Amino acid sequence: MTQYSKRMVIIHWLTLAALIVAWFLGDALDEARHAGDATLVAYVLHAIVGDTVFLLTLLRMYFRHKDGTPAPIGTGLMDKVATGVHHLLYTVLILLPISGAMTILTSDVGRALMAGDASMLPKKFSGVIAHNVHEILVSVLILTVVVHVIGAIKHQFVLKDGLLSRMSLRKKD
Ligand code: HEM
Numbered sequence: 001m002t003q004y005s006k007r008m009v010i011i012h013w014l015t016l017a018a019l020i021v022a023w024f025l026g027d028a029l030d031e032a033r034h035a036g037d038a039t040l041v042a043y044v045l046h047a048i049v050g051d052t053v054f055l056l057t058l059l060r061m062y063f064r065h066k067d068g069t070p071a072p073i074g075t076g077l078m079d080k081v082a083t084g085v086h087h088l089l090y091t092v093l094i095l096l097p098i099s100g101a102m103t104i105l106t107s108d109v110g111r112a113l114m115a116g117d118a119s120m121l122p123k124k125f126s127g128v129i130a131h132n133v134h135e136i137l138v139s140v141l142i143l144t145v146v147v148h149v150i151g152a153i154k155h156q157f158v159l160k161d162g163l164l165s166r167m168s169l170r171k172k173d
């Protein structure tokens, strides 16, 4: 095995797309709340896309277990760092949606959704620990993805070892 399975590859890139949309919607929601015009639909949309990331990650971990992974491309310290980065990414992909759901459940957003009344939406999340955790995890995710992408670029353009083709649907020749 020299490449990830097709379904692992598809989920890897679908997750990237879903994360971009979730991040954009979350940021827009934050701005709208500060401007006082956040809507219930916007919260539901953000939650749906975020939960999609969660489900994709669970599916991906199942496929990883079933299909296996190609052997590590190297054995040096940087390869151990890369594996650590992958584990951190999986951890954040699971905890970030959970903290988002907890934000809704432990704040007035949950009550506003249950009542179907946008005027009950909170202006601030003071004392909502899950919201602080959600914000911190968003920053951790962005930082970790940046490190991950720098690693991928280094392999592709400096080491020129064809690492990207391991996460591609095109068959290696
Ligand atoms: C894994 C994908 C997710 C990403 C990348 C993401 C990203 C973000 C970002 C960038 C913000 C704005 C910063 C902030 O106020 O904290 C935010 C806020 C929020 N997210 Fe998420 N989120 C995700 C999943 C979820 C899920 C699954 C839920 C709920 C089920 C959720 C609920 C919330 C709530 C309630 C807020 C507060 C919005 C506000 O400021 O009024 N998030 N998210």
Ligand code: HEM
Pocket: 012, 015, 016, 019, 064, 069, 072, 073, 082, 086, 087, 089, 090, 093, 145, 148, 149, 152, 163, 164, 165, 166, 167
């Ligand atoms: C432009 C953006 C990205 C590029 C170029 C990229 C590239 C790659 C490549 C080439 C691999 C295979 C590494 C190997 O064979 O050792 C990989 C694996 C991985 N990527 Fe990405 N990636 C990107 C974005 C993301 C994002 C946004 C996430 C999730 C937040 C992510 C999570 C992962 C994980 C968890 C693995 C390990 C797969 C496993 O062994 O189970 N990647 N990525």
